[in-house]
Amino acid sequence: MKNNCDQLLDYFNGTLTDEEKKTFEAHLESCSDCREELQELEDLTSDLPYLSTPEEPPSGMKERVLQNVFESASDDVEEVDTEETRSNVTHMNETKRSPKWLAPALAAALFLSLAGNAYTYITDEGATSETEVSSLLKAVQLEPSGASTSKGAAALVSDNGKTNLVVQADDLEGVEEDQVYQVWLLEGEKPYRAGSFVPGENGKGAVSFEINYEGDHDWTTVAITLEPNAKSKTPKGEIVMSSDL
Amino acid sequence: MRELSDAALYERVQAKDKEALEILYDRYEKLLYSFSYRIVKDGGLSEEVLQEVFIKLWKGRAQYSEEKGKFSSWILTMTRHTAIDHLRKQSREPDFELDERDALHSDEASVEDQVEWKERGVVLRAAVSKLKEEQKRIIEMFYFKGMTHKKISQEFDLPLGTVKGRIRLALKHLKTNLAEKGGVSDEKQL
Structure with a gap:
């Protein structure tokens, strides 16, 4: 079976090795016959799954599966942590005030920020440190203001010469109409916009913002306010949470 | 959020929305479980298969986009590939053949089972029953057992170059039988 076209069936069944699969996909680009045949196979088989007789899933399957799915994601972030970011993360863990939830929150934040780079690492089980991993410049816990019970974490992450501010927050109150949570970076008293987000129904929200303000900046504070809309050039709402940097 | 389309939910899952994943899970649990079981x-x-599929979905290991067609087809394909993979790892021949097992269970679907699936199944089984034995077998080996091109050629004692044509013919016959029944349309969503 040297001819690429002969791999169509095995490609359709997903039984090719990763390498063969890549080669075949490249072949597909240039072979219209294979593309048509593949399409035809997909059409001809599209009903077959419904040939399965309905089976009752075992009890508790949903809880088990979802728990494992969500846990599997945090495992991966820990894997990333063991790479170049380890020293920074360790430092972060030593911060005495960090309550327990900070680790997962930051993990989530980091995960978002690293999504691009970490993706290869996470997906490729055999991958080693070849993959570029972003480095964590600074991580802080955001302190709620006033009566707010919201929690949050912020991290400055360097990635390919760019600096990203990643913010993740929990237990946020829902927003009305055009309201958004706006993140600000302050240099002294001067606020710079640094991304906005709307929390989900679960009260969680996150944003990754690429800091590309011209010139050098010495950020002193990161803060989140609740703004009437996403257009505020300066903070109009109260600070929900903040931290010195 | 329950009213959102599959594609919209998938978008939210990419943004790590657990609720969206749960809704997709609820929507597909039974179909994917039954298909894997098949x-x-x-x-x-x-x-295990289901768990792997949803882990892939959650981690973005498998990327869906609307140009890949319907989300349901995409997730069914991913499930089939994952199940075939498990089957190969397990390297044990499943015991049943297409006709026996399907005939055995044909009317056991309970009332709450989604009606379209049930209807579709009935029409499909009728169409399958009209195929020649060898055509049933080749569909079973190819589609449900994920047997390789080479293995099928050995199993059916066919030259490598003939395998694709035989599978295609069997599938086309099935499609023709279905069309005669006038029952199943590709557009139907679960």
């Missing part, structure tokens, strides 16, 4: 013939293994 392939691996084992409850525990089917659960």
